[in-house]
Amino acid sequence: MAASDLISQEHYPQAFEDAEALRKACQGWGTDEKAIISILGHRNAEQRKQIRLAYQQLYQEDLVKRLESELTGDFEKAVYRWILDPADRDAVLAHVAIKKSDVDSTVIIEISCIRSPDELLEVRKAYQNRYKHSLEEDVAAHTKGDLRKLLVGLVSSYRYDGEEIDNRKLGHSEAEILHEAIKEKAFNSDEVIRILTTRSKAQLNAIFNRYREEHATSITKNLLGDSPPNDFQKALHTTVRCLTDPHKYFAKILRDGVKKLGTDEDSVTRVIVTRAEKDLKVIKELYYKKNSVPLEEVVAKETSGDYKRFLLTLLGKEY
Amino acid sequence: MAASDLISQEHYPQAFEDAEALRKACQGWGTDEKAIISILGHRNAEQRKQIRLAYQQLYQEDLVKRLESELTGDFEKAVYRWILDPADRDAVLAHVAIKKSDVDSTVIIEISCIRSPDELLEVRKAYQNRYKHSLEEDVAAHTKGDLRKLLVGLVSSYRYDGEEIDNRKLGHSEAEILHEAIKEKAFNSDEVIRILTTRSKAQLNAIFNRYREEHATSITKNLLGDSPPNDFQKALHTTVRCLTDPHKYFAKILRDGVKKLGTDEDSVTRVIVTRAEKDLKVIKELYYKKNSVPLEEVVAKETSGDYKRFLLTLLGKEY
Incomplete structure (x- = not known):
């Protein structure tokens, strides 16, 4: 047994029991989905990782592949995403987004702007590990024009993650640069892209606050403009929201997602799976505040079967 | 004593002796530069790092700062660069390059293209640690136009570092994209920048080989063109050379550098210090092959004093 396995056992002794129980759930007639969910x-x-290792050790079989072959549909997709390491999962989500005929820029923006700088680096490593390309390489090869500049800049960024900001100088002058560009409808100016892709989140917050103080309106509102926004404006808008208020952003994605359940499960699955161990509680509270209906209730109403059971479990609702 | 110190001692027991000897060399009348060099x-x-730690522990003083205050001129600069961890040293070199009135793009290109993808990440971390900004943020804020696009793309890249390439598809079509752009003198096209900043080194080698086969001339030659090249063309040229043949690139930098010794020590110091523990031997051989005079001989002729002694020591020549 490798040293790393011993360490793992120390941290989570039930890994082998869980692996055995999962094996049982996958064997014989039919699959015991309820056991898998529970x-x-x-x-x-960390525990899921150790269960995967224990399963591999006991049965010389990849648990992820086994589950893929046992499960189907939205439930399979959700379990598959859930069981992976967070960075690896993000790599998969990014790859799916890139391979769509129209690159799903929302997912790319979400991953690059909401993950911490160090987490994003881990995603880039995991992506290379899986796909033998760099993340920015694939984003660049599947996009073009202004959107490419924005997305490649975002996925390649390794932002300063500290609190030190230059409020006097940068906060003011870069708020002005942004305001001028937006006023002239020069959304794609190099300066707008430079600021959004390289400044730290703390610095950007200072810039956006200054923007609002000086111009009595938020940059997000201005980015959408009066006439219907084009795709690039929408991407900038998503970028700013992900950088400044991820909880609100996720609550909105969930709201739009549940309305479309039955046609588009992906975003609901994505938000619940990726945030379950992070800030799903805060997102649920915000969702309730905005929509006056608990998220669990909507999900329960709009989904069914094992998929529903699984989402509700991740949402912390047993039944 | 912290656990990490104990581990360090295990690896390099003389760290404390060295620290004491350095302390002695810095004390009393005058500084014993020869002892410091030896x-x-x-x-x-790794040993230098442990000496720094041991020195701090013994004397509650930063060895780097002490040496800075004891030494002067080019010798001080060279020792300062040498004593730092490689990633930290690159962060310093990059910062010096960015802060020049005209950003020294050669140094930025050298660091981003010659270091391995993982080494470049370490440089970005070290840069943030020192300067509370991201490397790409400072590069972007101090450059503009096409050069900015190139440099920001290069420093932000985390290239796939494996050997897997797509020779059939990418090698051919991207060689054509590059050739078309160069033929049209569209050096700054987004596609040229995309290819050079995102493809792996193995892939780029395949692309450049294909280019040479199909067009009976190298991309480096074509990039410089017939008329005097502009700064952006030169930057592209440096990029391709750093990506494909760092030894040749360094030999050339040294050759240009020694010619200008007395006016510009920086590049000679930089190459010798950064490559001493890597491939300086290969570079020296190549230098001799190209110039029929040993590098040590030229350096000995063109420099003097402790600076000369130190460079020659790093070049492996005792005297």
Whole structure:
């Protein structure tokens, strides 16, 4: 047994028991989806990793592949995303987004702007590991024009993550640069892209606050403009929201997602799976505040079967 | 004593002795530069790090700062660069390059293209640690136009570092994209920048080989063109050379550097210090092959004093 396995056991002794129970759930007639949900739905990322290792060790089989072959549909997709390491999962989500006929820039922006700088680096490593290309290489090869500049800049960024900001100088002058560009409808100016892709989140917050103080309106509102916004404006808008208020952004994605359930499960699955171990509680509270209906209730109403059971488990609702 | 110190001692027991000898060399009337050279000039990066830690522990003083205050001129600069961890040293070199009134793009290109993808990440971390900004943020804020696009793309890249390439598809079509752009003198086209900043080194080699086969001339030659090249063309040229043949590139930098010794020590110091523990031997051989005079001989002729002694020590020549 490798040293790393011993360490793992120390941290999570039930990994082998869980692996055995999952094996049982996958064997014989039919699959015991309820058992799978009740185990995996209550294990954190580190525990799931150890269960995968234990399963491999006991049965010389890849648990992820086995589950893929046992499960189907939205439930399979959700379990598959859930069981992966967070960085690896993001790599998969990014790859799916890139391979769409129209690159799903929302997912790319979400991953690059909401993950911490160090987490984003881990995603880039995991992406290379899986796909033998760099993340920015694939984003660049599948996009063009202004959107390419923005997305490649965002996925390549390794922003300063500290609190030190230059409020006097940068906050003011870069708020002005942004305001001028937006006023002239020069949304794609190099300066707008430079500021959004390289400044730290703390610095950007200072810039956007200054913008609002000086111009009595938020940059997000101005980015959408009066006439219907084009795709690039929408991408900038998403970028600013992800950088400044991820909870609000996710609550909105969930709201739009549940309205379309039955046609588009992906975004609901994505938000619940990626945030379950992070800030899903805060997102649920915000969702309730905005929509006066609990998220669990909408999800329960709009989904069914094992998929529903699994999402509700991740949402912390047992039944 | 912290656990990390104990581990360090295990690896390099003389760290404390060295620290004491350096302390002695810095004390009393005058500084014993020869002792400093003979110790530090024969210690590798890990050993130098442990000497710094031991010195701090023994004397509650920063060895780097002490040496800075004891030494002067080019010798001080060279020792300062040498004693730092490689990633930290690159961060300093990049920062110096950015802060010049005209950003020294050669140094930025050299660091982003010659270091391995993982080494470049370490440089970006070290840069943030020192300057509380991201490297790409400072590069972007101090450059503009096409050069900015190129440099920001290069420093932000985390290239795929494996050997897997797509020779059929990419090698051919991207060689054509580059050739078309160069033929039309559209050096600054987004596609040229995309290819050079995102493709892996193995892939780029395949692309450049294809280019040469199909067009009976190298891309480096074509990039410079017939008329005198502008700064952006020169930057592209440097980029391709750093990506494909760093030894040849360094030999050339040294050759240009020694010609100008007395006016510009920086590039000679930079190459010798950054490559001493890497491939300086290969570079020296190539230098001799190209110039029929040993590098040590030229350096000995063109420099003097402690600076000369130190460079020659790093070049492996005792005297």
